[in-house]
Amino acid sequence: MKQIAIDMDEVIARPNDRFIEWYARDTGIKIREEVLFQEGKKFYQYFGEEKGGAIRGYLHHKGFFKDLPLMADCQKVIRWLDQHYEIFFVTAAMEFRNSMEDKYDWLQAYFPFISWRQYVFCGRKDMIATDYLIDDHVSNLTSFRGKGILFHAPHNLEDTTFMRVKNWKEVRSFFEKELK
Amino acid sequence: MKQIAIDMDEVIARPNDRFIEWYARDTGIKIREEVLFQEGKKFYQYFGEEKGGAIRGYLHHKGFFKDLPLMADCQKVIRWLDQHYEIFFVTAAMEFRNSMEDKYDWLQAYFPFISWRQYVFCGRKDMIATDYLIDDHVSNLTSFRGKGILFHAPHNLEDTTFMRVKNWKEVRSFFEKELK
Known part of the structure; x- marks a missing residue:
């Protein structure tokens, strides 16, 4: 086989759904998935290096990949x-x-x-x-x-x-x- | 390369050291590693199916593989x-x-x-x-x-x-x- x-x-x-959810929770700003497809980027790449690096840090948190x-x-x-x-x-x-x-x-x-x-x-x-x-x-x-x-x-x-x-x-x- | x-x-x-340690903790009986080599078995196979199965359960516990x-x-x-x-x-x-x-x-x-x-x-x-x-x-x-x-x-x-x-x-x- x-x-x-x-x-x-x-x-x-x-996981992009979780990025969108947590980013909205932390900033009040809701990013739509269509925007990611328009930009051709990963979620955190959308914010430039410094801020994007902090957002990428979500990946290290317990619970990010849950449900x-x-x-x-x-x-x-x-x-x-x-x-x-x-x-x-x-x-x-x-x-x-x-x-x-x-x-x-x-x-x-x-x-x-x-x-x-x-x-x-x-x-x-x-x-x-x-x-x-x-x-x-x-x-x-x-x-x-x-x-x-x-x-x-x-x-x-x-x-x-x-x-x-x-x-x-x-x-x-x-x-x-x-x-x- | x-x-x-x-x-x-x-x-x-x-992990056999941990089996020996936890088994001694739970029963007061210290098994020596040489005995395992003499018997040609895994630690938990030494005790027969039922008791051995319970001892094998240690592997599912948090901390068994720690340090x-x-x-x-x-x-x-x-x-x-x-x-x-x-x-x-x-x-x-x-x-x-x-x-x-x-x-x-x-x-x-x-x-x-x-x-x-x-x-x-x-x-x-x-x-x-x-x-x-x-x-x-x-x-x-x-x-x-x-x-x-x-x-x-x-x-x-x-x-x-x-x-x-x-x-x-x-x-x-x-x-x-x-x-x-």
């Missing part, structure tokens, strides 16, 4: 993929020590049909030898040895080197063709 | 290996949700010269594509695609299929030869 590694943030979970909203259709499509492939959730959690338990609990809650045996929390992904990797970061796909699939996100709009999927319906269409 | 994956438990850290003693010479040898290879610490932490922060803090404390980029917390190791894996579990080495090196431990005494290293001095000797 072929193996698919699936990234978490901005692929199955929506994040799901990306549309990903549960349904991953349930289908799980019948045809071995799924691994592969997330670069290691920069953020305090994210690990929140991410673990999130996977257990939203993907109870995928075993903890199929979780990988790492710092880099170049030594992950699955057949496919679905990820929003071009750098992860560039160093990956298998077939890389770029999940559409504000910070990767300019890339044209990888096959882009705009949503989970497109992921399903791609793998339906692969299975033929 | 070639890559070496190094397991944690019973390879660089000594574990180091395996002799491993810091020194890994500092040397780090000059010649890319090191990854690859540990099957995912069965034990509450172990992750303790393991992370332990690596930061005892191996500050290895970046968090080189940590991998996983459930299985068959999709890890490093050149070498040093591990005490035959099952991890069997499914590994590179060169497996078995680190001597009470529960693997019978295996003759993998190259066995008895301690970290032998690990250094092996890699000195590999580098020639």
Whole structure:
């Protein structure tokens, strides 16, 4: 059975929603997600280096990754993929020590049909030898040895080197063709 | 640069010491490590299925993996290996949700010269594509695609299929030869 590694943030979970929520909580200013897509940036890059660095610091807080909203259709499509492939959730959690338990609990809650045996929390992904990797970061796909699939996100709009999927319906269409 | 994956438990850290400590705390009975080697078992396997299962439950407790003693010479040898290879610490932490922060803090404390980029917390190791894996579990080495090196431990005494290293001095000797 072929193996698919699936990234978490901005692929199955929506940390940008949490950035928007916490930034509104702290400043009273609500940024819309459309603005991020217009600017082609990560949330914190939108604010310049100093202020952006402070906002990026949210990632280190306990609770930032807790109960994040799901990306549309990903549960349904991953349930289908799980019948045809071995799924691994592969997330670069290691920069953020305090994210690990929140991410673990999130996977257990939203993907109870995928075993903890199929979780990988790492710092880099170049030594992950699955057949496919679905990820929003071009750098992860560039160093990956298998077939890389770029999940559409504000910070990767300019890339044209990888096959882009705009949503989970497109992921399903791609793998339906692969299975033929 | 070639890559070496190094397991944690019973390879660089000594959870059997914690089993011995907590079992003595709870029962007043001190088991000696030599007995484990005589029996050729994991600590909890020594007690039969029911009682052993309860003792294995220690692994789920916060603090079990905190401040574990180091395996002799491993810091020194890994500092040397780090000059010649890319090191990854690859540990099957995912069965034990509450172990992750303790393991992370332990690596930061005892191996500050290895970046968090080189940590991998996983459930299985068959999709890890490093050149070498040093591990005490035959099952991890069997499914590994590179060169497996078995680190001597009470529960693997019978295996003759993998190259066995008895301690970290032998690990250094092996890699000195590999580098020639």
